[in-house]
Amino acid sequence: MATRQTRTLARTMMAPAVILLFIWMIVPLVMTIWFSFQNYSLINPMMTGFAGWGNYAYVIGDPSFTQALVNTLLLVGGVLLITVIGGTFLALLLDQPIWGQGILRILVISPFFVMPPVAALIWKNGFMHPGYGMLGHLWKAFGLQPVDWFAQYPLFSVIVIVAWQWLPFATLILLTALQSLSEEQREAAEMDGAKAINRFRYIILPHMARAITIVILIQTIFLLGIFAEIRVTTGGGPGYASTNIAFLVFRTGILSNDIGAGSAGGVVAVIIANVVAIFLMRAVGKNLDA
Amino acid sequence: MGSITLEHVNKSFGEVEIIPDISLDIKDGEFVVFVGPSGCGKSTLLRLIAGLEDTTSGHIKLDGQDVTDAPPARRGLAMVFQSYALYPHMSVRDNIAFPLKMAKMPQAEIDKKVEYAARTLNLGSYLDRRPRALSGGQRQRVAIGRAIVREPKAFLFDEPLSNLDAALRVNMRLEITELHQQLKTTMIYVTHDQVEAMTMADRIVVLNAGNVEQFGSPLDLYKKPANRFVAGFIGSPRMNFVDGPEAEKHKAHSIGVRPEHFTLSTTAGAGQWSGTVNVAEQLGSDTFLHVEVDGLGLMTVRTDGDRTFAHGDKVYLTPDPNRIYRFDAAGKAI
Ligand SMILES: Nc1ncnc2c1ncn2[C@@H]1O[C@H](COP(=O)(O)OP(=O)(O)O)[C@@H](O)[C@H]1O
Numbered sequence: 001m002a003t004r005q006t007r008t009l010a011r012t013m014m015a016p017a018v019i020l021l022f023i024w025m026i027v028p029l030v031m032t033i034w035f036s037f038q039n040y041s042l043i044n045p046m047m048t049g050f051a052g053w054g055n056y057a058y059v060i061g062d063p064s065f066t067q068a069l070v071n072t073l074l075l076v077g078g079v080l081l082i083t084v085i086g087g088t089f090l091a092l093l094l095d096q097p098i099w100g101q102g103i104l105r106i107l108v109i110s111p112f113f114v115m116p117p118v119a120a121l122i123w124k125n126g127f128m129h130p131g132y133g134m135l136g137h138l139w140k141a142f143g144l145q146p147v148d149w150f151a152q153y154p155l156f157s158v159i160v161i162v163a164w165q166w167l168p169f170a171t172l173i174l175l176t177a178l179q180s181l182s183e184e185q186r187e188a189a190e191m192d193g194a195k196a197i198n199r200f201r202y203i204i205l206p207h208m209a210r211a212i213t214i215v216i217l218i219q220t221i222f223l224l225g226i227f228a229e230i231r232v233t234t235g236g237g238p239g240y241a242s243t244n245i246a247f248l249v250f251r252t253g254i255l256s257n258d259i260g261a262g263s264a265g266g267v268v269a270v271i272i273a274n275v276v277a278i279f280l281m282r283a284v285g286k287n288l289d290a
Numbered sequence: 291m292g293s294i295t296l297e298h299v300n301k302s303f304g305e306v307e308i309i310p311d312i313s314l315d316i317k318d319g320e321f322v323v324f325v326g327p328s329g330c331g332k333s334t335l336l337r338l339i340a341g342l343e344d345t346t347s348g349h350i351k352l353d354g355q356d357v358t359d360a361p362p363a364r365r366g367l368a369m370v371f372q373s374y375a376l377y378p379h380m381s382v383r384d385n386i387a388f389p390l391k392m393a394k395m396p397q398a399e400i401d402k403k404v405e406y407a408a409r410t411l412n413l414g415s416y417l418d419r420r421p422r423a424l425s426g427g428q429r430q431r432v433a434i435g436r437a438i439v440r441e442p443k444a445f446l447f448d449e450p451l452s453n454l455d456a457a458l459r460v461n462m463r464l465e466i467t468e469l470h471q472q473l474k475t476t477m478i479y480v481t482h483d484q485v486e487a488m489t490m491a492d493r494i495v496v497l498n499a500g501n502v503e504q505f506g507s508p509l510d511l512y513k514k515p516a517n518r519f520v521a522g523f524i525g526s527p528r529m530n531f532v533d534g535p536e537a538e539k540h541k542a543h544s545i546g547v548r549p550e551h552f553t554l555s556t557t558a559g560a561g562q563w564s565g566t567v568n569v570a571e572q573l574g575s576d577t578f579l580h581v582e583v584d585g586l587g588l589m590t591v592r593t594d595g596d597r598t599f600a601h602g603d604k605v606y607l608t609p610d611p612n613r614i615y616r617f618d619a620a621g622k623a624i
């Protein structure tokens with residue numbers, strides 16, 4: 001886009017798409033904001049009219065909100081931790097020349113193709129069920145009492161399931177980054193006397209910094225809104241132990257039929273997402289500068 | 291100290307034999323150039339010495355010590371890669387300091403050595419820049435700086451100048467030669483450019499399809515090429531070759547005459563061979579004529595720059611009888 005003319009042309013060409021996307025976004029957002037200031041409960045249709053900050057006070061004042069906020073951050077942070085570290089490790093392994101590399105890579109990527117509710121069901125019944133899950137059998141084989149994962153460690157269980165789903169994504173992006181590292185740079189480091197661990201620390205990891213940043217940013221966007229896995233497994237419980245903000249909005253708006261409060265929760269969720277995004281861009285965004 | 295000995299080194303990639311059998315003896319402090327056409331195995335040979343590739347069979351010795359199975363770091367050699375292979379996320383200073391840091395040298399000593407290398411290579415004002423912000427020649431210097439701070443037993447260069455423009459290449463050629471005179475460390479330098487080989491080397495190894503065609507001083511190769519390949523490869527422009535009856539007059543399968551070993555005349559009949567000028571390349575100092583010699587084909591002839599020629603001019607050539615190279619049917623010099 002060097003000249004003024006090409007820039008004008010580019011703007012004109014992009015305008016329809018940008019305007020459409022903008023309308024697409026702004027209409028639901030404005031409606032949500034509108035509802036969040038209304039008394040609008042499906043159970044109590046007589047109660048209508050302007051609610052002021054009432055819905056917000058109700059949502060934020062509730063102790064479940066604080067817990068949901070903490071859960072959201074734990075969920076995002078936990079999954080990021082597992083996928084970034086695990087993904088780096090897997091990418092390093094998959095980068096080795098081994099027999100059956102092609103098949104192996106497809107196998108590693110496959111969890112990403114499983115729909116979230118299906119993945120959650122597989123984990124719920126196939127692995128984590130204390131009675132007939134694989135983990136239960138494993139525990140019994142060692143003579144231990146099977147763990148009732150969703151009752152005892154609800155949030156942790158959800159984190160494990162979500163991490164399992166996102167690990168392939170992280171692995172794939174990090175593997176591509178790893179493969180773009182010039183062979184000569186590795187060899188130069190080797191000749192410079194850097195041992196494997198130092199080559200990783202001083203050459204490979206800095207090279208992957210940008211890819212790791214992208215993994216963190218993209219995953220955070222999706223992880224803030226995790227819903228299906230919670231809905232299928234714990235239903236947000238016990239109590240609010242595995243309820244995140246997205247699920248809290250669902251509980252308030254749909255389960256409790258309070259559209260006004262649900263909308264207020266939704267607006268709060270949008271604000272939180274933006275706060276997290278700004279915070280993240282500050283923290284890791286500098287890695288994106290070429 | 292840095293003498294390097296190769297004993298019957300063989301290298302195959304799977305089924306493909308790249309280096310059949312090479313034995314070489316490189317003395318301490320020598321500047322040896324591996325030269326040969328692209329794909330002949332120069333880089334492979336250098337990487338074998340560096341330890342970046344395993345030999346299929348044979349032995350490599352450094353100062354008499356067998357290092358065939360030693361990893362690169364243990365050989366104490368430094369390599370300058372064609373792409374420079376600088377670490378992009380480190381400043382110039384950190385790039386140069388990296389090998390010292392890996393050797394766990396105290397910081398004060400590292401600083402001193404980096405300072406010294408920077409002064410030697412005129413890098414002082416770039417020390418805090420990233421490689422991205424440097425020109426090709428500056429990157430080249432950083433790569434050399436990273437190599438010299440380690441005080442290696444020998445330097446290995448793999449076509450280090452091929453990414454630079456012509457003027458810079460001549461400059462860096464001189465700088466590397468000066469560096470060698472200053473450090474007196476063994477250097478092995480790979481290039482496909484015979485001019486680099488001739489100007490820089492103490493001794494040249496001419497490689498062809500993984501074989502050593504000749505190993506000798508530049509003038510040796512120029513004056514006494516062991517075979518037709520070396521004769522054709524060393525010298526610029528290339529030697530002219532003649533087969534058939536004309537060669538048999540000299541009791542050879544083929545003969546070769548360098549462009550600079552002709553006497554040229556424009557007087558009719560005043561020469562052994564007659565021909566027509568095809569193209570005249572006038573460089574000022576010299577003129578290279580591409581002459582279609584009657585019955586013998588196209589030949590290159592060097593003459594001084596003061597004479598002008600045009601397409602179609604008739605010329606008469608006499609090769610210097612003492613400088614006709616003779617080759618047998620297998621291409622070996624007679
Ligand atoms: N890792 C490798 N695997 C298979 N073949 C290789 C490998 N490295 C080099 N070769 C082959 O070896 C030959 C010599 O390569 P190289 O040493 O790079 O030549 P050059 O003289 O141009 O530096 C080439 O034909 C190349 O294709």
Ligand SMILES: [Mg+2]
Binds near residue numbers: 449
């Ligand atoms: Mg090469």
